[in-house]
Every structure is written in C-alpha cells, then in structure tokens.
Amino acid sequence: MARKKLDEIRPEQGDDAAARRTPMREFSRSLPMSLLRAREAVMRQFRPSLRNHGLTEQQWRILRALTAVDEIEVTELARVAFLLGPSLSRILRDLEGRALIERKAAENDARRAVVSISAKGLKLIEAVAPTSEVIYAAITRRYGARKLAELQEMLGALEASLAGMGSAGDAEAEADE
Amino acid sequence: MARKKLDEIRPEQGDDAAARRTPMREFSRSLPMSLLRAREAVMRQFRPSLRNHGLTEQQWRILRALTAVDEIEVTELARVAFLLGPSLSRILRDLEGRALIERKAAENDARRAVVSISAKGLKLIEAVAPTSEVIYAAITRRYGARKLAELQEMLGALEASLAGMGSAGDAEAEADE
C-alpha cells in the first residue's frame, strides 16, 4: 500500500524545463515538513524577543517550566520541557552559572538532582512574559481562537495515534514484544 | 489582552503537593510545544529506518528533494528542503564526499553552485523509500487519511496567517518599513 512510486517522485527526469516548473510539490506536502514549517513560522515570532533577553528557545522552555513548580527533579523537567537529558544537562549548567536556577541533591537519593528557579530567574521571566503574551495573542487573533484550539486537539490526537507504534526499522525490531 | 497572568502560571507556590499534582499544564499546551511534540512523534517513526541506511533526517530531505529535479541551485535547494544555508553547506560537503551528490558551477554565474543526485544517491533513495512509504502509510491509516489532509491544510493556513507578521521584538524593529 505504498503511497507513491519512485517514478512518480521523480517525473520527467532529463526534462529541465518541466522539472524546474514543479519543484518538489509532493515532498513539500509531507507531514514532517508541514509540521516543521508551521512550528518555524510560530517560533520566528518569538525568537527575537527571547534573544533580546539573552535567552534561547530551550532556555526559555526550562525557566517557563520551573515557574510552575516549587522544585522538580531533572528527569521530570526533561519530560515537561521536552528536552533530551544531554541537552538539559548542558543548559542547566549554563543557567546555574548565570544564577537563574538553583540545584541541589535530592534528600533520599544522591543520584537525583532537584532544580528550582531563582529570584533572578523569576525576575527575568517577568520581564519576558508580557511580550510573549502579546505575540501569542496576536497569533491567536490572526489564526482564530477556535481554529487554534482545534489544531491543538488534532496535534494531540496525532501524538496519541502514534504513541504505540514501535518504530519497526527495516529488519530489526519486534524482537522484544 | 494578555492570555494569562504570571500568578496563574505559577499557582500555589510553596505547596509542594499541589504543584506536583499538576506539573505545567498550561505550558504543555502552548502551540510551539504541541507542534514540537507532534513532529517528534512522527519523526520517531522514521529515524530508525533512516539510521539503518546511514542517513540523518536532513540528509534524507536533501536527497529526497534532489530526486524531484534534474539539477538545482543551492539556494533553491535550501528553500525546498527547508534548511538554512550553513546547515546545507555542511551537509552538501558530506554528501559530496560520500559521492551521493554531484556539484558544479552554474554556467552564467560563478557564484552559484548547481547540485544533482548521483547514481549512487539514487540507489540509496530506492533502498530507503519503500520502508518510508510503509511507515507513512501506517501513520495515515492510524490517524485517518481525511483527518491527516485536514491537519495539513490547517498547518498550511497557520503558516499563511503568520507570513506577514513582522517579529516586533521588544523595542526595536519597525524601523525599516
């Protein structure tokens, strides 16, 4: 049930004019590309503001996540901020160096680290948040609040649909299920 | 017209139990996070197969784009594969080293470079494509073809909505319009 054949992917090879007229139509419509472009269109709105405050997108995600809790373990923070462990480790080192967060060992388990936002970090968040809210409101107004809610629901459903789909690379996998 | 106040973002600070019970609900529902998670859920399906063939996601995007045209200039390739110039430069260097693509100077303009996929590159594509199509088909089946088309249309509309929204960082911008 292949969606299309390679012959369709590369039509009219050798015909320069025709190939130049329709560059990558099917490819541009793939789901990963659609998601990538949509996200980039959104983030392009936020990045300049964050940059003005010396924050990257991921650093902002972490600080933003920390404002919602009193303290949180690193693994749990990675989950809610949707970052991989190694990325989070590096960013936490940087944020700790800038005194935007604080870190301490967990009480009952020396392996676990507990992170919290500092007063300085909270102050920074409070400086950035108003602009972010204005941008978010502008996006909502342009796209439509109802449509935005519907989109987010469909995105969530997509995530849920794929939740139990175990990769199945090429010849490996399904060896332990 | 701020969507919410900081007080709402960080409710019940100091109440560990409550904070732990609802970790970052609002934050997880932000549009950028929804798009990021959805895309990751999709790509997680494809990455193992690509990896088995020694390709990263971006390398695959480039080769995939090249199969649709006879040859293409670097800037146009960056546009269709949705990569920034510097990333593309590095990847092309690597792909050329692996003899998966070929590069030559444009006829009328020595600044421009023209790229095309090699026979070896085409062979690789033909080896990967079947698995990718199977995965894509599985995603379509799980999520629903109609729903998938609707989602892509909404993503395109979001992109279009934000097309003419000129950043407006904090205090700069709108200086040259």
Next chain:
DNA sequence: GGAAATCACTTAACATGTTAATCATCTCCC
C-alpha cells in the same frame, strides 16, 4: 569602466539534537 553595493555561498562560533558511553549511586537478591 570602476568603486560601492549586492548576491551566493562558505566559515566561524556557539547552542542544541541525538545516540552511546561513563560514573556514581541504589536496589535487589542471594
């Protein structure tokens, strides 16, 4: 027709994504 501005591409520098390996703890179980 030549200096200045522009353009296409590349390099540089730093931050993150991604997988594998390492390190220190902790748990389990004998």
Next chain:
DNA sequence: GGGAGATGATTAACATGTTAAGTGATTTCC
C-alpha cells in the same frame, strides 16, 4: 552485606540550528 544489575545524571562525539562574519563574483550606477 556484598556483588550484579538497574537507575539518574553527566560526558563524549558527531550532526544540525542559528546568527554573524568572510570571500568571491556580479550588478548598479555614477
């Protein structure tokens, strides 16, 4: 209570994202 295995976090190594600077080649325009 001690060793094998599991777990939480970090480090390593490589690839890409992101912005700025650099390098030739080309166009503009006086």
